[in-house]
Amino acid sequence: MAHSPIRAQLPRERDTIAAPATPAGRSALAVLRLSGPDALTILRNVFAPVRAERPWTPWRMRSGWIVGECGEPLDRALAVWMAAPTTHTGEDTAEISCHGSPIIVEKALRACVRQGARLADPGEFTRRAFLNGKISLAEAEAVCDMITAETETALETARRQLAGELSVRISAIREGALDALAEIEAHLDFAEEDIAPCDFNRLADSLDGCSEEVDALLAHSERGRRLRDGARIVAVGRVNVGKSSIFNSLIGMERAISTPHPGTTRDSIEARIDLRGFPVDLVDTAGIRPAADEIEAMGIERAKREIERADLLLWVIDGSVAPNREDYQVFRLVMDLQGLLIVNKSDLPESEQTGAFLHSIRQEAGEGSAWRLSPVRVSAKTRQGIGELEERIAQALGGAGGGPETSALVSNARHAAALESARRRLGDAGQSLRRAGEAELAAVDLRGAIQEFDGILGIDVGDEVLDRIFSRFCIGK
Template sequence: MEDTIAAVATAYGEGGIGIIRISGNKAFDILKDIFEPGGEFAEIVSRRMTYGKIVDKDNNEIIDEVLAVYMKGPKTYTAEDVAEINCHGSIVALRKTLGLALRKGARMAEPGEFTKRAFLNGRLDLSQAEAVIDIVKAKTDKSFDVAISQLEGGLSLKIMEIRQKLLDVLVDITVNIDYPDEDIEELTYEKLEENILLIGEMIEKLLSTASTGRMIREGIRIAIVGKPNVGKSSLMNSLLKEIRAIVTEIPGTTRDTIEETLSIRNIPVYLVDTAGIRDTSDKVELLGIEKSKEAFNNADFIIFITDGSRPISSEDKEIGKYLKEKKSLILINKSDLGRVFDDDEIREIAGNHDIIETSLLNGKGIEDIEEFIENMVYGGHLSQKDSMMVNNVRHIELLRKSRGSLEDALKMIASKEALDFIEIDVKNTYEYLGEIIGETVSDDIIDEVFARFCLGK
């Protein structure tokens, strides 16, 4: 924390602008040493963008023409003195400017060190700092909205509210343990149970958003499976709204899995079009079928496509065996050609999954498929406008531990155990929730969180 750190804060590669960020008590001195203001402003003033040049005075070399700004702490991202240099987006200009800053007294920042300093200096709590990663990695408007809500402290405020209620309970327990003969209101088991149940409901409400939050943050992996020539590639092309997979009447055209990333109604989706699963002696096609089975096993969700114009085949039945334990949607395709089997027949081989009738070449059923995916992710009850979701695996695990400790406390209350034992479980809950916002977290966890950041953030 005593060092001044520097890094490239923008992505490497050609671009209009690239930014060097410097943070620490030497930020101003380093900037002054390598930056020469030009034009009508001949001095560096805090929070004023200034035109000038980066100059290596040791070699009398002009490195780049830039805009630079110095910001006096603590009202900065890191709560320290910060300088930012807007170079041309050239790898050479960025490398030379950063190298010059390092020579003048800065050291290279570690991954996430700027945000780590913001946390350690009290500008962000740990859940807000983690939201910064989600903002950078957001792939849809919805995942961005959720991350912004957490950066603004939406989750933090809710956690602090729950912890305050737990603290009130702990105070009541402690007073009744330490001062049993004083003239204070007696804490009954009934009152204690009522308070803990209320807190448990608040935790449960947060956990109820976890599944949706995780899918919005990480995306959902969907595998399209079925025998050859039933319309798998047509479905991928329709969802992507472009021709990505070759569509022919020849079975076995798709020899390998095709993976694409897209957004379906603001939900990040990894779509895998698999080779048709069938018996074949073609060695290349067999390799594709093996990869299809691997994609099937790794998927969060399966779309099973059948040809409704033909009788259910042995290949359909073989695929259907694997679907009964997986989250799946059954598409009965080629409805424009008529159907020769009903819903019950396909459910008998594939399980009691939802069915949508489609004609993919004509675009029939695509909106129904998108709506089904949306309802599956949101559970049919969460408003898309509600950005207060738990989407971080670490937070989810700590909330589950909190819920477990409260359940243990309720068992103790039910059996009228001593308040000392109940206090331990309530205190554990308080500590677990504190780990989410960084109040009671260890240094190892802090280091692990910030190691996931990119350089310059």
């Protein structure tokens, strides 16, 4: 490949980048993108419009031929160029829609590189959009989340973030904090002079207001995180209680073998499902009991490992028979973890001992333990209670049945951590103000809180943070 002179001279942020915007592999169409000051020049050199005599007009699609590195025609295609600054990246941009053959895409890309383009890094188009002030950092991150969203709800959360809802709310809180900081600094700078005294209590009240806004955003952040990153949910219990049957009911197909023979499931089985908007990895495991043979023993070992990895356990007991010591053995394994207790086979009369067992579990589970909550009664056979089980799982993952309209805007761990820290510092600033006299301390904390908001919005963030964020993107985004 020819080494381009343009590439050697320009700083990375100002050269022209190129990449396919569509995934590798065969498809009806593929799109190639260019962004940077030479987008039009390069486009002119790699694309020959059918009506060559006409000038290039921005935003007007043209039909023509892509021309390869050696001037050979590659593909009949459509091309458009868009003029800075009102483009996605804020730079001159060009797009070529060609036929979706990996060979055509590769050759067209080579032709662009020969003409002076550089292959884009992952996320570089979006990074430029951010650096050129087209989108905030939170919005840029939402682009990545949109592409990787696995459920409709996750997509909706990312879409709202892309629309700027989170940025707008955080900017408003930041403004409030900035106003307070300005007043405190004026007081500190001009304390000697004859200006109106600063009402610290009023300022502290307004900071409380900011903290509450942050709280409201954080209240749904766990839900947001789960919507984005999903959860691993593992069904456990002794043999024959109906774990595999419940697993099948939840995934909506007969995936795991279920038979009346205790010890049917020998290996862990996993399925990815959309559970009320949460991308969930659901795992069925071997029943826990003293193993009958080596294979079963290995299966039980795997089940125990799965218990440790789970975000949420579904501990299943059979309500129609008397619980036994194996059920207690399972309880010992799960007692300190998060989960839901499921009493299965509710289509059959409940054993007289089940109530006593549930009572003893509630007694033994510590204060605040998940196992103190009421169990869910289901019948995997008739599907009775499965809807309620799904609802309880969704609740456990962070918030009841709310649809995408609930304000689960904070889905990103980076944002959540910054908001937690901002809330702490706003609180500290408020306290310092109430103790009057400590205006300087309050100013330090307020500046810290504002810095956290800046970090989310992308004001004054360093390259290191940007590298970390944009490296998660795919090339061409």
